[in-house]
Amino acid sequence: MDQEFFDNIIYLKDLKATQDIVHEYTLKDQKSPLVIDNGSFQCRVGFANRKTPQLIFKNLICKPRKDRNKKDTKEEIAQQAPPATLIGNDIVNIEALRFQLRTQFDRNVVTHFYIQEQIFDYMFTHLGINTEGSVNHPIVMTEAMVNPNYCRSLMSELLFECYQIPSVFYGIDSLFSFNYNDNIKGTGLIISLGYHTTHVIPFMNGQHIIDKIRRVNVGGFHMMTYMHRLMQLKYSMHVNNITLSRIEELFHGHSRISYDYFEDLKKWSSHEYYDNHIKKVQLPYSQSAATTQLTAEQKIEKKKEMSRRLAEINARKREERLAEEEDQLQKLEEVLESFDDEDTEDFEMGLKELNLSTYEELEKTIAATRARIDKIKLKMQAVETGVTTEEKPVIIPMPPQGINLEDWLSEVREKKSAILEKKQVRRQRRSDLAKRRTAAAQERMRIISKLAGKEKGTDDFGSRDEDWDVYKAISREQDSDSEVENEKLMEIDEILRHHDPMLEDEEKLKMTPAEYHQLHFSVEAIRAPELLFQPSMMGICEAGLAETIDYVLKLFTATEQQQLVDNIFLTGGIAKLPGLKERLWRELMEIRPFKSTYNVKIAKEGSFDAWNGARKFTISGNNLNAHSITKEEYYELGGEYIKENCFSNFYYKTPAEKIDTTVVT
Amino acid sequence: MQEEMPVFKSKTMQEPGMKKRLWKSLKQIQTTERNLFGNTSTAVIYSSINAPPSFKPPKKYSDMSGLLASYSCPQSKIYYHNSEEYKIVKKMPSDISKGYLTLRGATSLV
Numbered sequence: 099m100d101q102e103f104f105d106n107i108i109y110l111k112d113l114k115a116t117q118d119i120v121h122e123y124t125l126k127d128q129k130s131p132l133v134i135d136n137g138s139f140q141c142r143v144g145f146a147n148r149k150t151p152q153l154i155f156k157n158l159i160c161k162p163r164k165d166r167n168k169k170d171t172k173e174e175i176a177q178q179a180p181p182a183t184l185i186g187n188d189i190v191n192i193e194a195l196r197f198q199l200r201t202q203f204d205r206n207v208v209t210h211f212y213i214q215e216q217i218f219d220y221m222f223t224h225l226g227i228n229t230e231g232s233v234n235h236p237i238v239m240t241e242a243m244v245n246p247n248y249c250r251s252l253m254s255e256l257l258f259e260c261y262q263i264p265s266v267f268y269g270i271d272s273l274f275s276f277n278y279n280d281n282i283k284g285t286g287l288i289i290s291l292g293y294h295t296t297h298v299i300p301f302m303n304g305q306h307i308i309d310k311i312r313r314v315n316v317g318g319f320h321m322m323t324y325m326h327r328l329m330q331l332k333y334s335m336h337v338n339n340i341t342l343s344r345i346e347e348l349f350h351g352h353s354r355i356s357y358d359y360f361e362d363l364k365k366w367s368s369h370e371y372y373d374n375h376i377k378k379v380q381l382p383y384s385q386s387a388a389t390t391q392l393t394a395e396q397k398i399e400k401k402k403e404m405s406r407r408l409a410e411i412n413a414r415k416r417e418e419r420l421a422e423e424e425d426q427l428q429k430l431e432e433v434l435e436s437f438d439d440e441d442t443e444d445f446e447m448g449l450k451e452l453n454l455s456t457y458e459e460l461e462k463t464i465a466a467t468r469a470r471i472d473k474i475k476l477k478m479q480a481v482e483t484g485v486t487t488e489e490k491p492v493i494i495p496m497p498p499q500g501i502n503l504e505d506w507l508s509e510v511r512e513k514k515s516a517i518l519e520k521k522q523v524r525r526q527r528r529s530d531l532a533k534r535r536t537a538a539a540q541e542r543m544r545i546i547s548k549l550a551g552k553e554k555g556t557d558d559f560g561s562r563d564e565d566w567d568v569y570k571a572i573s574r575e576q577d578s579d580s581e582v583e584n585e586k587l588m589e590i591d592e593i594l595r596h597h598d599p600m601l602e603d604e605e606k607l608k609m610t611p612a613e614y615h616q617l618h619f620s621v622e623a624i625r626a627p628e629l630l631f632q633p634s635m636m637g638i639c640e641a642g643l644a645e646t647i648d649y650v651l652k653l654f655t656a657t658e659q660q661q662l663v664d665n666i667f668l669t670g671g672i673a674k675l676p677g678l679k680e681r682l683w684r685e686l687m688e689i690r691p692f693k694s695t696y697n698v699k700i701a702k703e704g705s706f707d708a709w710n711g712a713r714k715f716t717i718s719g720n721n722l723n724a725h726s727i728t729k730e731e732y733y734e735l736g737g738e739y740i741k742e743n744c745f746s747n748f749y750y751k752t753p754a755e756k757i758d759t760t761v762v763t
Numbered sequence: 764m765q766e767e768m769p770v771f772k773s774k775t776m777q778e779p780g781m782k783k784r785l786w787k788s789l790k791q792i793q794t795t796e797r798n799l800f801g802n803t804s805t806a807v808i809y810s811s812i813n814a815p816p817s818f819k820p821p822k823k824y825s826d827m828s829g830l831l832a833s834y835s836c837p838q839s840k841i842y843y844h845n846s847e848e849y850k851i852v853k854k855m856p857s858d859i860s861k862g863y864l865t866l867r868g869a870t871s872l873v
Binding site for chain 2: 227243366645
């Protein structure tokens, strides 16, 4: 086959995580601050003296559940070690454990601190830290934009009290990234495209304008799960094969943001465009299925062969039985002869051998054996004649007199499709009844409860014949395919096989197993990322990215707006999606006044730049000492306290809880 | 039985009750935060930077193909693009059509 044919097929790599090594804890490391980019998708950790993060892992843990089937006796618990909790890159085969995965994040905010603690254990262990009773490194860590005080205080509690760290600085990932790519003293509109959320951050003269920041609650996670469900619904037979990891690979490698979504949809609606641009995702399948694929003729041939062999075996068996019976008869007759010869001794012996007692019994057995032999012989004869009848020419069903063959065939075909439809409807009803929550099942339950709910004495059920029809309506078995219909269908198939050339074409059109395991990936490539601009596709009534940018810009004066759009900066994992920059360009054209200028740029390394920026912050000047919260300050001012600077959140002290003094009457 | 504790952890932090602790969800945290700060506060909190509601009417797209949808199936409420798709919609099993509706946010699974 030509190469062109394969160009549109996507082969998935199904990459697996490689386990992290325990790094060497060098002397230099021991004096270095530690930089942690704690993202809701990935966590990146490394000492500031190194140029790249040492650990990069998905922020996930897998806590294996206890096997429910095993008994919980005390001895057994003592015997078997509890299943180890897997963290980050320990989880090699992520799909096998998909349902046991937990994360410390709720959206983009850390809320589950026991999991966070285990993640910290994992990262400090793999960094090789071995100091007794403390982690003796100043820590620079990212936190969510406008992280709730409650969450920050718990994080500080964990860091200062469990790990005894000397100091911590909490910064915002996208601001670190902006610092790494741009001038933190400058002005710009930062668009941070994360895993759970997307932020629009106006940044003026070295400071983010906190009250004008807006967050779109759509991120890579939503796009990927959306795509995942779409593909699963489209190919319900491959539900288990369409895994989230495969979709992630597909999403990162083959999806893009559409420049003009409507235009693209119009293009896709044409068959020609579809055929030329369709991509097919090849799911893995076992090759053994391919070899069993036979043509129709081969199948028939095989069937014939099988039946022939079966007939042979039967014939041989019959012959054996015949010989056996004849043997028996001979023995019996010998005994009978000895009776006739009045040789009583031989006769008695013979009877004993045959487990018989009297002469009458002997005669009976002889008669029975003779009958059996006759029967077998008859059968053998019948088979022989049967073989000859099989070779008679098959009667070809012909159309009734006076009707055109074509018309007749189309009529037959219609009949066939009608029967098939009926069957399909019944199958659907059966499967609907089997499931709860379907309309059919609920209707059935309603009828049953109505039947059961009748008051005593007033029950006149059965007074009319129609009453009994109710049982037909609620029966689950009533809808088995009727025998008559099956016969009719066979008859029709027989007719079509002789007259209809289309049937053979259909057989030829049947897919190869490789094709059967291909997913057509068409509009999905632009449909899932489009969620960012149209969250309404997912039922979210909040504004999309373009509308939010428009909203944020309008909070500023015209000159400020111009300053902001002159430096639009995209960062985060989704920023590298192809087409995003162009799309924003087009959206801005709609938002901004006619002939205005603007500039869009993308972070150099997308998802790594937050770590890079945090490292840059850590190693430059006196930043760390000036802005970090020390252990003393933590104990003095509480866990939620931070020192505000251009990378951090603002600090709003949580007001003391108001005591409700109103009296409830 | 007890998992080995890393050497760098403070020994005093190992409360046995640690694991049983219930963690608030972000939703609960947001509600408490809103109540604490009150309506009059100028403080910027998590819920105050939410994106504004959309002012554009939501577009209708075919649930199956994603193409623009001008029709919807009266029975299953599935949006579809043309008659070809309607043929599939008519035969669609109810769990699939429910799945599409849930994905679109039109129904929630009970």
